[in-house]
Amino acid sequence: MKQLMLLLLIAGFSCDAAKELPNNEMISESPSESSNAVETTAPDGIKLKISIIEVYDKGKNICGAPQPNVMKVEVIEVLESGFGLTNMPHKKQQLLVSFFKTPKNLVVGKLIEANAQESLCMDASTTFYTINSYKILE
Secondary structure, rough: HHHHHHHHHHHHHHHHHHHHHOOOOOOOOOOOOOOOOOOOOOOOOEEEEEEEEOOOOEEEEEEEEOEEOOEEEEEEEEEEEOOOOOOOOOOOOOEEEOOOOOOOOOOOEEEEEEEEEEEEOOOOOEEEEEEEEEOOOO
16 A cells, blocks of 8 residues: 555656646757758768759669759768768768758759768668758858
């Protein structure tokens, strides 16, 4: 009986503590429709400063699978990286990246700051990046 009372007492305190948490702090997991703002990195995410080298009008194969909204970019600088990355890109490396949404106002030579997520290819030996959000710098 004492154990039951103790359990109910602990449950009551934990419920009261949960009520005190602020409700107004929401974390968005996907970029909003109207914003291209760069967000914080996830464990499998990375924030890069990149330059657009080539824009493909149609989708292109990455890792043997067709991807929409593909561009060839050069890494200028790695700004932040998540702890769960498999293959860290390095400065001056050229990559094919896919954009989550159709990019606007991006042409060859533009410099952007991008938040990207690493994905594993089907062969499980290589990875590619999908850009979730970006900010035009130049």
